Amino acid sequence: MERIPILKMGQFLLVTIQVDMHDQLAITLQDDLTNRIAKERSRGVLLDISALDVVDSFIGRMIANISSMARVLDAQTVVVGMQPAVAITLVELGLPLEGVHTALNVEKGMALLRRQLAAGAT
Amino acid sequence: MAIRSPEDIVHMRRAVREHAVRQGFSLVDQTKVVTAASELARNIINYGGGGEMILQPLAEGVRKGLKLAFVDQGPGIPDIELALKDGYTTGGGMGLGLGGAKRLSSEFQIESRVGGGTRVTITRWK
Amino acid sequence: MKSSSRLAGVIKNHEKEILADWIKEQLASTTLRGDLLKESELREQSRAFLAAVQAAVQKGGTEDLAGPAWADVKQLLAEISRARSLAGFSPSETATFVLSLKQPLFSRMTAELKSNAAELGEELWSITLLLDKLGLFTIEAYLKSRESVIERQQTELLELSTPVVELWDDIVALPLVGTLDSNRTQIVMETLLQKIVQTGASIAIIDITGVPTVDTLVAQHLLKTVAATRLMGADCIISGIRPQIAQTIVHLGVNLGEVTTKASLADAFQVALKRTGATIGKAKAEAAGAV
Numbered sequence: 001m002e003r004i005p006i007l008k009m010g011q012f013l014l015v016t017i018q019v020d021m022h023d024q025l026a027i028t029l030q031d032d033l034t035n036r037i038a039k040e041r042s043r044g045v046l047l048d049i050s051a052l053d054v055v056d057s058f059i060g061r062m063i064a065n066i067s068s069m070a071r072v073l074d075a076q077t078v079v080v081g082m083q084p085a086v087a088i089t090l091v092e093l094g095l096p097l098e099g100v101h102t103a104l105n106v107e108k109g110m111a112l113l114r115r116q117l118a119a120g121a122t
Numbered sequence: 123m124a125i126r127s128p129e130d131i132v133h134m135r136r137a138v139r140e141h142a143v144r145q146g147f148s149l150v151d152q153t154k155v156v157t158a159a160s161e162l163a164r165n166i167i168n169y170g171g172g173g174e175m176i177l178q179p180l181a182e183g184v185r186k187g188l189k190l191a192f193v194d195q196g197p198g199i200p201d202i203e204l205a206l207k208d209g210y211t212t213g214g215g216m217g218l219g220l221g222g223a224k225r226l227s228s229e230f231q232i233e234s235r236v237g238g239g240t241r242v243t244i245t246r247w248k
Numbered sequence: 249m250k251s252s253s254r255l256a257g258v259i260k261n262h263e264k265e266i267l268a269d270w271i272k273e274q275l276a277s278t279t280l281r282g283d284l285l286k287e288s289e290l291r292e293q294s295r296a297f298l299a300a301v302q303a304a305v306q307k308g309g310t311e312d313l314a315g316p317a318w319a320d321v322k323q324l325l326a327e328i329s330r331a332r333s334l335a336g337f338s339p340s341e342t343a344t345f346v347l348s349l350k351q352p353l354f355s356r357m358t359a360e361l362k363s364n365a366a367e368l369g370e371e372l373w374s375i376t377l378l379l380d381k382l383g384l385f386t387i388e389a390y391l392k393s394r395e396s397v398i399e400r401q402q403t404e405l406l407e408l409s410t411p412v413v414e415l416w417d418d419i420v421a422l423p424l425v426g427t428l429d430s431n432r433t434q435i436v437m438e439t440l441l442q443k444i445v446q447t448g449a450s451i452a453i454i455d456i457t458g459v460p461t462v463d464t465l466v467a468q469h470l471l472k473t474v475a476a477t478r479l480m481g482a483d484c485i486i487s488g489i490r491p492q493i494a495q496t497i498v499h500l501g502v503n504l505g506e507v508t509t510k511a512s513l514a515d516a517f518q519v520a521l522k523r524t525g526a527t528i529g530k531a532k533a534e535a536a537g538a539v
Contacts, residue, residue, distance in 0.1 A: 091476045104445070104482060
């Protein structure tokens with residue numbers, strides 16, 4: 001079965017979404033990711049969506065869900081690398097993903113996670 | 123183009139993107155029309171019991187556009203105004219599909235009859 | 249004899265004379281722009297056009313301009329119209345090209361059918377119809393190229409009016425001048441976000457000193473831009489809020505939410521520096537500190 005790989009980087013997990021998301025894939029990812037967070041006791045998740053050229057409300061909801069689920073497991077999620085056209089479209093769609101942390105790229109996302117951990121932010 | 127399964131949405135998005143590129147849409151306009159199409163196709167699958175999408179390139183003077191019609195034979199929408207409201211959903215979604223697709227399009231039309239299916243037509247000009 | 253084949257025959261047999269008459273007609277016309285068009289070019293255009301019309305009439309008759317026989321003529325005419333429109337010809341100056349062909353064709357046809365008034369009338373009528381249609385087509389092609397020029401200029405203007413500048417490492421600024429409608433907002437967002445990607449900036453300052461009024465719609469567009477910037481992972485500060493704009497914003501009940509706002513660009517810049525961890529001090533003070 002097709003799966004989105006989850007990489008462990010220290011105390012963080014890196015998920016790079018590179019394929020056009022469809023429903024089953026999204027559900028599998030939610031399962032896999034929550035399991036990994038629990039198993040690795042990760043404190044942060046980087047969700048790299050730089051390869052996605054479309055984010056509709058379904059994928060948007062998946063991103064919001066992942067972020068909420070991770071939070072319940074005491075891990076912060078940072079969505080990184082959103083393309084400008086996707087950001088503009090999401091705002092127009094009415095889905096500004098409030099409450100989801102964002103960063104320009106993986107490096108900046110990692111720095112943000114570290115800062116948050118250091119500050120003890122929840 | 124038939125829309126019966128979530129995989130069909132992926133194919134449809136690709137087809138819409140190709141046509142938008144061919145019409146000379148900017149990247150943002152491409153993304154907007156593909157996203158709107160994705161919302162409407164998902165509605166067809168979630169609420170309309172499957173259906174089809176009909177794509178038509180438009181040219182009016184120097185203006186170029188894309189017209190997309192989404193047709194299903196599902197149960198129809200009893201209260202269109204309510205269905206267009208953000209946050210209203212009967213299917214556990216986010217309730218952004220119709221309203222969002224409308225905001226992402228230049229023109230938006232919806233016809234629906236209870237028991238007679240739904241037809242949503244959107245046009246996006248370059 | 250069928251009308252179209254007669255016309256085709258007449259043009260074919262008298263091509264040289266008709267062409268000479270026509271060019272004379274055009275050169276004498278008050279609407280010729282000798283300053284914009286060389287005579288040799290005019291001659292070449294006329295020759296090519298007449299030959300194409302002859303071939304089209306022979307093949308497809310004069311009735312159906314939408315048919316494939318006329319495709320070449322229409323393409324030629326569209327090219328000529330476009331070139332003239334870009335060169336600065338007026339619509340009538342452009343249409344004269346086709347319309348001035350009437351006189352030479354009429355003369356030839358009259359000479360041909362001197363003894364047959366009924367047939368002559370019919371021929372002249374069909375020539376008139378044909379050239380009028382081609383004339384209208386010329387005008388349409390002319391307008392089309394004008395429209396595309398206007399469209400291109402509009403886009404250029406919009407792009408020119410939204411310069412995004414790098415103020416500092418990590419900080420970009422967008423001084424907005426003029427009002428914001430939805431088209432412009434999209435371009436503003438695009439240029440701003442593109443610049444953020446390019447520079448890797450983490451703070452964007454939108455300065456609205458040059459925006460005359462902020463109504464609900466403009467505020468909404470600003471908020472959208474802020475939201476999109478945040479989605480990319482950068483912060484937004486809105487600066488240049490004049491006192492009366494602050495008043496209108498509150499009166500309109502616009503909720504700027506958690507957006508950081510500052511009265512001046514300088515203030516916003518300071519906030520941005522602080523957030524990125526940079527400091528600016530007077531050179532003297534720094535020197536003193538170093539000692």
